[in-house]
Amino acid sequence: MERTESGEGSDERALDRVMQGKKQKAPRWRHCTTKTMGRMQYAAGAMYVMKAFDQASKNVTQEMIGDLLEAFRQMVLTNDWMDAKTKASALDKAGQMLQHIAYPDFILDDQKLDDYYSGFNVLDSDSYSQMVGKLSRWNLVHEFKRLIEPVDRNEFDFNAAVVNAYYQPTSNSIKFPAAILQSPFFHHTFPSSTVTSVELSGSRSLACSGIYCVLLERKTISARFVERGKSHLLLGSQGAPTKMS
Secondary structure: OOOOOOOHHHHHHHHHHHHHOOOOOOOHHHHHHHHHHHHOHHHHHHHHHHHHOOOHHHHHHHHHHHHHHHHHHHHHHOOOOOOHHHHHHHHHHHHOOEEEEEOOHHHHOHHHHHHHOOOOOOOOOOOHHHHHHHHHHHHHHHHHHHOOOOOOOOOOOOOOOOOOOEEEOOOOEEEEEHHHOOOOOOOOOOOOOHHHOOOOOOOOOEOOOOOEOOOOOHHHHHHHHHHHHOOOEEEOOOOOEEEOO
């Protein structure tokens, strides 16, 4: 007799059908893998790194980011619309930016990885729902403990097995998980490409450590925009060009 779906899993699949137009449920292996990737990011990342990651990519990426930062530094120094104070703040921010490349070293140390997941134990006889319940309880306790611990800006808070690359303004750090450092996105024999073109210049309100400040003085912003605007022409109501004022 066919089992009737019930519980959290069936609710998720029903939502997927409505929100994403999925006609068929994913294979069980994909569902379980996705859940593991999301809930045990360091353990899943360790398996990916040990199985599929080319260590040479990590060193090459670090060199590319060094080149990127130097190019950013030169761009700031030669900029003709930023004042000296703003340039100094921007260079200080770039100098303190953290680089989280590929994976945190501790995930390849079995003992350290076991220590991280201390308190989470499953049995061969546990059902899927029992495993998920245990993991949810462990994660809740783990996150509450973090509330009384100092913030660690050096924490690699990502899954190394996820294909992504991004800049995190709250910690002033750039993230390159191991999975993005592979073809067709990247290979250590490829020339420098857009995978390292992370946005460094978009955060006006966040300082070097993620604490609120203003990099660009408001007076400077207003003056520079007016100055630049006067050099551009707009079409007036009658179609005649007119200067901005």
